[in-house]
Amino acid sequence: MAFVNVKLRDLGTPPSSSSKMVTLEIDGIKVSVPEGTSVLRAASIAGIRIPKLCATDTLKPFGSCRLCIVEIEGKKGYPASCTTFVEEGMKVRTHSERLEKLRRGIMELYISDHPLDCLTCPANGNCELQDMAGFVGLREVRYGFEGKNHLNLPKDDSNPYFTFDTSKCIVCYRCVRACDEIQNTIALTVEGRGFNSLVKPGPSGKFITSECVSCGACVVACPTSALMEKSVIEQGMPDRSVRTTCAFCGVGCSFNAEIKGEKVVRMIPNKEGAANHGHSCVKGRFAWVYVYSKDRVTKPMIRKSINDSWKEVSWEEAINYVASEFRRIQEKYGKYAIGAITSSRCTNEEVYILQKLVRAVFKNNNVDTCARVCHSPTGYGLKAAFGTSAGTNNFDSVLKADVIMVVGANPTEGHPVFGSLLKKRLREGAKLIVIDPRKIELVKIPHIKADYHLQLKPGTNVALLNAMAYTIVSEGLENIEFIEQRCDLEVYKKWREFILRPENSPEIVEEITGVPAELIRGAARLYATGGRSAIYYGLGVTEHTQGTTAVLALANLAMLTGNVGKEGTGVNPLRGQNNVQGSCDMGSFPHELSGYRHVSDPQVRKLFEEAWGVSINPEPGLRIPNMWMLALEGKFKGIYIQGEDVVQSDPDVNRVIQALKSMECVVVHDLFMNETAKYAHVFLPGCSFLEKDGTFTNAERRIQLVKQVIPPICGKQEWEVIMEIAKAMGYPMYYRHASEIMDEIAKLTPTFSGVNYEKLEKLGSIQWPCNEEAPEGTPIMHKDKFVRGKGMFHITAYVPSPERTSQRYPLLLTTGRRLFQYNVGTQTRRTPNIIWYEEDVLEIHPHDAEERGIKDGDYVKLESRKGWIILKAKISDKVAPGVVYTTFHFPEIRTNVVTTEYSDWATNCPEYKVTAVQVTRIYQKPESIGKYVEKEKELASAEV
Ligand code: SF4
Numbered sequence: 001m002a003f004v005n006v007k008l009r010d011l012g013t014p015p016s017s018s019s020k021m022v023t024l025e026i027d028g029i030k031v032s033v034p035e036g037t038s039v040l041r042a043a044s045i046a047g048i049r050i051p052k053l054c055a056t057d058t059l060k061p062f063g064s065c066r067l068c069i070v071e072i073e074g075k076k077g078y079p080a081s082c083t084t085f086v087e088e089g090m091k092v093r094t095h096s097e098r099l100e101k102l103r104r105g106i107m108e109l110y111i112s113d114h115p116l117d118c119l120t121c122p123a124n125g126n127c128e129l130q131d132m133a134g135f136v137g138l139r140e141v142r143y144g145f146e147g148k149n150h151l152n153l154p155k156d157d158s159n160p161y162f163t164f165d166t167s168k169c170i171v172c173y174r175c176v177r178a179c180d181e182i183q184n185t186i187a188l189t190v191e192g193r194g195f196n197s198l199v200k201p202g203p204s205g206k207f208i209t210s211e212c213v214s215c216g217a218c219v220v221a222c223p224t225s226a227l228m229e230k231s232v233i234e235q236g237m238p239d240r241s242v243r244t245t246c247a248f249c250g251v252g253c254s255f256n257a258e259i260k261g262e263k264v265v266r267m268i269p270n271k272e273g274a275a276n277h278g279h280s281c282v283k284g285r286f287a288w289v290y291v292y293s294k295d296r297v298t299k300p301m302i303r304k305s306i307n308d309s310w311k312e313v314s315w316e317e318a319i320n321y322v323a324s325e326f327r328r329i330q331e332k333y334g335k336y337a338i339g340a341i342t343s344s345r346c347t348n349e350e351v352y353i354l355q356k357l358v359r360a361v362f363k364n365n366n367v368d369t370c371a372r373v374c375h376s377p378t379g380y381g382l383k384a385a386f387g388t389s390a391g392t393n394n395f396d397s398v399l400k401a402d403v404i405m406v407v408g409a410n411p412t413e414g415h416p417v418f419g420s421l422l423k424k425r426l427r428e429g430a431k432l433i434v435i436d437p438r439k440i441e442l443v444k445i446p447h448i449k450a451d452y453h454l455q456l457k458p459g460t461n462v463a464l465l466n467a468m469a470y471t472i473v474s475e476g477l478e479n480i481e482f483i484e485q486r487c488d489l490e491v492y493k494k495w496r497e498f499i500l501r502p503e504n505s506p507e508i509v510e511e512i513t514g515v516p517a518e519l520i521r522g523a524a525r526l527y528a529t530g531g532r533s534a535i536y537y538g539l540g541v542t543e544h545t546q547g548t549t550a551v552l553a554l555a556n557l558a559m560l561t562g563n564v565g566k567e568g569t570g571v572n573p574l575r576g577q578n579n580v581q582g583s584c585d586m587g588s589f590p591h592e593l594s595g596y597r598h599v600s601d602p603q604v605r606k607l608f609e610e611a612w613g614v615s616i617n618p619e620p621g622l623r624i625p626n627m628w629m630l631a632l633e634g635k636f637k638g639i640y641i642q643g644e645d646v647v648q649s650d651p652d653v654n655r656v657i658q659a660l661k662s663m664e665c666v667v668v669h670d671l672f673m674n675e676t677a678k679y680a681h682v683f684l685p686g687c688s689f690l691e692k693d694g695t696f697t698n699a700e701r702r703i704q705l706v707k708q709v710i711p712p713i714c715g716k717q718e719w720e721v722i723m724e725i726a727k728a729m730g731y732p733m734y735y736r737h738a739s740e741i742m743d744e745i746a747k748l749t750p751t752f753s754g755v756n757y758e759k760l761e762k763l764g765s766i767q768w769p770c771n772e773e774a775p776e777g778t779p780i781m782h783k784d785k786f787v788r789g790k791g792m793f794h795i796t797a798y799v800p801s802p803e804r805t806s807q808r809y810p811l812l813l814t815t816g817r818r819l820f821q822y823n824v825g826t827q828t829r830r831t832p833n834i835i836w837y838e839e840d841v842l843e844i845h846p847h848d849a850e851e852r853g854i855k856d857g858d859y860v861k862l863e864s865r866k867g868w869i870i871l872k873a874k875i876s877d878k879v880a881p882g883v884v885y886t887t888f889h890f891p892e893i894r895t896n897v898v899t900t901e902y903s904d905w906a907t908n909c910p911e912y913k914v915t916a917v918q919v920t921r922i923y924q925k926p927e928s929i930g931k932y933v934e935k936e937k938e939l940a941s942a943e944v
């Protein structure tokens, strides 16, 4: 593929959404464009190039450089074409002697204050200033460098990923506008006037100490090398690019991976990406560098016992060893003694082929997914209410929402690109309700303030959502027409009786949640009557003993108010990992084949049996917690763990370790020697997303291609490895490329029947269902009717978590994520992101800290009924009194030692969000604390 710099495919100003067309004449050519289009864009569409510097098609026109001037018949002077909009019959001239002279004069002024080091500049050949100087025909500069200039201004190197060289800045404001309009952080300003104008990141003038979140939008927008990726400065300009999809969170940003030789130099967010529209966050844009980490394990390894040292072996030996061990275990302990865990970090194809290995070769259904521990209640709840285990709307739909309700999610940190879109809509005037025990960023930042923050006690979501529904029904705010037409009326009537019970009233619920009744009523009224209302929720809803009940309660609210089936509404889970949706779709759950069809259904089994040439076990297999339980009982002896660090991510870690230690063959397929691999017998090196082909499905059901950008460092893509294990176990599979696995998925899965790689390449992405009825996919579901037919209300009685505070454990711990780290940190800890967040800390309210004599930065012991850990305290009023908060990005801290074994009643999703704890100050010096932690770890592993 020929390399085309993204900045050069720039139409100058954003598109207009008007449906009214306007026809004008530019340089004698007739052009028809939507009303509201700039003359600059209209000319670009017609293939006529007008020089420009401050304009770019991702930002609103600004009109500062004046390079894009044109002549318009009947108009005086030389208007800037970027800020002049088309009119019917307009006649525009883009090139004349006068225009060219004026443009050369403008360029001359720019160049006279710009270092003339083009040949050694990292942007050489990809600089818009250089390009425009050539385009306007500037041959010489009449002014010398003797006078006042900006050439010796210092460089800011403080950001680990990009530099800011003020001497190369032309003060076009593109960076400032990108931070304001795209990222919505507003970290940059221009200080001074005229000649003295300078771009400044915060009062310190350094990016690292400013509000900047390192999303890179300003770097993409910069037309010169003033803002430049350090990787380009070090390695030179890339020479080709491959389009692929980010492998961090469930937003699913599309990127162009830019390569020089065999090495990836940078990731540029793709303007045509339907989930991100050219935006990115620090992780996808910069933290992909873990791919080249020296810690990568690149050779397969085996060992007989976990007390032995690892031995590097060939792929053939490793694959044969896995196959023979699994067969040996099945012969000795029975066919149900082995299973697998699929990963939501892996591609759809890898997940599909692993569950096929389990069902067709292991001959059981012992396959589960890491989605078990995050969004399994979403799948269960939304399927029960609406008929589909997935979110209802696309991300862009939020731009049509009048009221946005964020529940148990922190989008600006967990799903940053969607967070930016959300901020954009809020800055346009949409109302905001936040339901969260913590003051997340959206509650109050410059230009945004939540209309309601319902800061409830952890574990009381269901009571609060019921009280909102109570308010809506008791005050007659429900959408009767929608309910009558779209929902099961008999069931609704019963639900109505339930919800109007006094225990659901805000006044009673105030006691449970700690949220004043008036706030609950106010938020409910706003949600019901504020226009189009959309719900976005995260793990703060699902990771509870009543996770599924809370999802059902959200669905109740949406149906009750008619806020489903159209733009700006819906019930939308923000999926944590890049492919949570996909891993669930692919048949990773022990009771379901791909497309959420139960294994007990003979029709469904027949379809797969004919395609696979085997018989499929009709009995659902083991869920992850049951695998651990049976392992501890000596009945489950072998497991294949795909890209998942269960020792760090699963609750009640010591129990998981014990279970792994009791097995005879633990196979870990991963990039790094993670915590789980310490208990493995086989380590199979995996591929990063840059080394493989496949697809990911994001939180909006959007399937996107993942393309091999560099060859697999370990020599084999994961799907090839699984295929070879199947063959070594006596069941050959014959895929030549990941696309052939997708063809099989499409053949066997009705919601995917129209999906193939060719179409994905052509359309860029497809939101399932994609079939005969919707050949190009379905952005918004349940439009005219619910997939299940009639929408189903569910009785959602509040049942408190069995985990209670007591005198000994008086505080409630809840957990979450940070922007700069990702999940268990395996990747992001190996990148410069560590600069921003280098350890897990415990947020504690000033009142609780004072009571315990804890100061900011003190080491504290966090103890629950399950265990204890040591970490640093951070005094913060983001949490309410009685609540403490931490993350689980760092294995040293082992946050999940303290979480409990309680889980969701329907899906076994663990209750990570509610743990009763005590916090006490530790007085040892930090060095001895380090040893203390190490010693404790030794003790913990000795215990099991
Ligand atoms: S990197 Fe992002 S947040 Fe930082 S200044 Fe640039 S646009 Fe703003």
Ligand code: SF4
Residues within 6 Å of the ligand: 168, 169, 170, 171, 172, 173, 174, 175, 176, 199, 218, 221, 222, 223, 224, 226, 227
């Ligand atoms: S840093 Fe780049 S984008 Fe920002 S004002 Fe300077 S030249 Fe323009």
Ligand code: SF4
Residues within 6 Å of the ligand: 246, 247, 248, 249, 250, 251, 252, 253, 276, 280, 281, 282, 283, 284, 285, 415, 416, 417, 418
């Ligand atoms: S928002 Fe998510 S998908 Fe997008 S770049 Fe960041 S981590 Fe990647």
Ligand code: FES
Residues within 6 Å of the ligand: 051, 052, 053, 054, 055, 062, 063, 064, 065, 066, 067, 068, 069, 080, 081, 082, 083
């Ligand atoms: S590009 Fe139009 S004024 Fe700068």
